[in-house]
Structure formats: structure tokens, C-alpha cells
Amino acid sequence: MTNFWDSRFGGEDFLYGKEPNEFFAGFLSTIETKGKLLLPAEGEGRNAVFAAKLGWDVTAIDSSVVGREKALKFAETEGVSMNYEILDLINFETRPEQYDFIAIIFGHFPSAFRQELHHKFTKSLKKSGHILIEAFTKEQIQNTSGGPQDPDMLYSTALLEADFPELSIKKLTHEKVFLNEGRHHGLADVVRFIGTKA
Numbered sequence: 001m002t003n004f005w006d007s008r009f010g011g012e013d014f015l016y017g018k019e020p021n022e023f024f025a026g027f028l029s030t031i032e033t034k035g036k037l038l039l040p041a042e043g044e045g046r047n048a049v050f051a052a053k054l055g056w057d058v059t060a061i062d063s064s065v066v067g068r069e070k071a072l073k074f075a076e077t078e079g080v081s082m083n084y085e086i087l088d089l090i091n092f093e094t095r096p097e098q099y100d101f102i103a104i105i106f107g108h109f110p111s112a113f114r115q116e117l118h119h120k121f122t123k124s125l126k127k128s129g130h131i132l133i134e135a136f137t138k139e140q141i142q143n144t145s146g147g148p149q150d151p152d153m154l155y156s157t158a159l160l161e162a163d164f165p166e167l168s169i170k171k172l173t174h175e176k177v178f179l180n181e182g183r184h185h186g187l188a189d190v191v192r193f194i195g196t197k198a
Ligand SMILES: C[S@@+](CC[C@H](N)C(=O)[O-])C[C@H]1O[C@@H](n2cnc3c(N)ncnc32)[C@H](O)[C@@H]1O
Pocket: 005, 016, 021, 040, 041, 042, 043, 044, 045, 046, 047, 061, 062, 063, 064, 067, 087, 088, 089, 090, 104, 105, 106, 107, 108, 109
């Protein structure tokens, strides 16, 4: 079945490039012990390939079949492997204490299921594991550097603080950054979050 993202990922080029998201890559590089990493809404695999090259055991999830195909080919050419599941995250079931790290990079979900999904991610994290999020804030509506135009799909620091009550928050900031990752290009309002499970 073709979806919105299948059409967007349909070209030869990688919509957000082949380099990992900077915030994700920076934090990942500080973690010495490589474990199990979950990347929900991973698209064409730029973050997954980067992490697999560092030695992480990577599972990506996305609803886009085209994104999966491109990600797996990309991984093959880079000499790494990953699990890549096709799943609409509205149907994600908790995987109790399975992952050392969960990173959601520009994964924007409707409020109808976002908070419950975030709770399931928390429950799927091992003790001492981390959740990292970079996402557009509600102020992004006034920028032209990408992201959904629907305020219901945009985030804020307060919203993420409320979504992850069980995590110890290590970083939670609203930042104005200059994005240079393919379609995400230009001045952007993002929220950057890192929470750790006690
Ligand atoms: C802006 S792209 C980000 C891709 C990737 N994280 C990156 O940074 O390159 C958003 C991704 O979220 C996925 N997505 C959106 N809603 C989804 C859902 N309900 N279930 C699974 N994937 C979803 C899309 O298919 C797309 O790959």
C-alpha cells in the first residue's frame, strides 16, 4: 500500500541526506557500551546506518515500505545490517525492558496516540537506558525548513516533560538551530530531549 511517505521517499535522493541527525550522532558517540537501539519512524535509515557502523544492534520501525527498501540497500552498501520492521506506530506494543536506547528523530505523531506511544517507549527501555528526541516545536509553523504544518503534530518542552514522567530528564531545550539535512534546511525551532530511566 502506498502512503504519503512512500511517495516522498520515491526519488533516488535521500530526503534528509545520508548523514545522521547531528544531535543524535553527538549523544550516541558519547555512549561507550553499544547495546540495543530502537529507531521508531526511521525513514530512509540515515541514523540506523550510522549507529550500526558504531556497533549498535539496531532495530528500525517505520510504516514506509519504500523507506525500508532504501534503508536496507543503504546499509548493504555500507557493509552493516539492521532489523527494519514495517509497522504503523499506532499499533506499537510495549516490548518490556528490551532497549538500551530509543531515539525518535522528527517522528511527529497526532496527540490522539502520541502520549500513549511515548509511555510504551518508556516501558520498552531497560534500566539506565535513554530516550532521545529531536522534533519540531509549535513555533516551526512560521519557518520554511520542514516539518508538519499541523499544530497537533508539533511539540513543546512542556509536552515532552508531561509525556515522560518516569524518566530523569538530562536535557530538555527549545532551540533555534540551522538545519542542513536535505529537505530540512534553514532556521528551525526544535525541541531536544534526553531522558534516562532510573
Ligand atoms: C520526517 S521523517 C523522519 C525520518 C527519520 N527519522 C530521519 O530523521 O531521517 C518521518 C518518518 O516518520 C514515519 N512515520 C510517520 N508516522 C508514522 C507512523 N504512524 N508509524 C510509523 N512510521 C511513521 C514516516 O514514514 C517517515 O519515515
